[in-house]
Amino acid sequence: MSVLRTVVRGCGGYLPERIMTNAEISELVETSDEWIASRTGIHERRIAGEGEYTSTMGLEAAKAALANAGMEASDIDLIVLATSTPDQTFPATATTIQAELGITKGAAFDIQAVCSGFVYALATADNFLRAGPYKRALVIGSEAFSRILDWEDRNTCVLFGDGAGAVVVEAELQPGTSTDRGILAACLRADGRYRDKLYVDGGPSTTGTTGYLRMDGPEVFRHAVIKIAEAIDEALEMAGLEPSDIDWFVPHQANKRILDGAARRLKLPPEKIVVTIDKHANTSAASIPLALNVAVQDGRIQPGDLVLMEAMGGGFTWGALLVRW
Structure with missing residues (x-):
């Protein structure tokens, strides 16, 4: 019996022009290129410049995704933006992107699940499209994390970068069957007991300030591999597939050691992992769509390939998605 699936039609990405190397960071805090690279896999990151915002980066990624899909903005009737760094407290940054694209129909809203944001956003769009009210959606991850970093905290400022990625999806x-194109399974989870392990120490209703990102790195790392593995196992079971069926593993680019740990558990060879953390650092909700775009543009991901995405972020939130390209 035929079913309605959410199929990926195109993807796009945007990175700010400014590159900040580990050597530059070592001039701000006590660290080194060797220390950062050996513990995280990061060599450089992009930093949003003057006049570059979550909305402007997301807009450029959206335009690139529409061009890749061969569609016009007028074809879109739903925009879901994953971000933890909105332009303003409100309105939703998705509405700014909607207006800049000239779209006046449908719906546009933000989702905040930190680094898991894109997985949450794509799963949300999937449910809306399969339910019937919308036909085509732009799902965007865009972050300006450099604006919420404490540049005197070497435990966090070395890890993050700015950028945006987007996909166009259609019902x-x-x-x-398991050979269908589109989203085959989605597993989303959260456990708020760990919200103080990765958070921002500000907010409109608490301090009235934006605040800075704070993280208990060892605790995040300890939970990440376990929780990510559980979500991946559940998504594979939902789709009736095995790890050996996976063609490409596109994880959230948080830390090279976390990526390698998850891949080892799945018994996936290194050549099946899409890694961009060395050039992009951790771009939170933007990291998966940026990595997808790289792998599509360089020809690695091809139609019919089974792609596994996963992420874990503050909250804790985490999840996994299986998509047949």
Whole structure:
């Protein structure tokens, strides 16, 4: 029996022009290129410049995704933006992007699940499209994390960068088998007991300030591999697939050691992992769509490939998605 699936039509990305190397960071805090690279896999990151915001970066990624999909902005009737760094407390930054694209129909809203944001956003769009009220959606991850970093805290300022990625997705009838194109399974989870392990120490209703990112790195690392593995196992079971069926693993780019740990558990060879953390650092909700765009543009991801995405972020939130390209 045929089923309605959410199929990826195109993807795009945007990175600010300014590159900040580990050597530059070592001039701000007590660290070194060797220390950062050996513990995280990061060599450089992009930093948003004057006049570059979450909305402007997300807009450019959206335009690139629409061009890649061969669609016009007028074809879109839903925008879901994943971000923890909105332009303003309100309105939703998604509405700014909607206006800049000239779209006046449908819905546009933000989702905040920190580094898990893109997984949450894509799963949310999937549910809206399969439910019927919308036909095509832009799902965007865009972050300006450099604006919420304490540049005197070497435990956090070395880890993050800015950027945006986007995908265009469309509802399409598929045969209803594991070889269908589109999203085959999504597993989303959260456990608020760990909210103080990765957070920002400000907010409108508490301090009235933006605040800075704070993180208990060892605790985040300890939970990440376990929780990510559980979500991946559940998504594979939902789709009736095995780890050996995976063609490409596109994880949230948080830390090279976390990426390697998850891949080892899945028994995936290194050549099946899409890694961009060395050039992009951790771009939170933007990291997965940016990595997807790199792998699509360089020809690695091809139609029919099974792509696994996963992420864990503050909250804790985490999840996994299986998509047939």
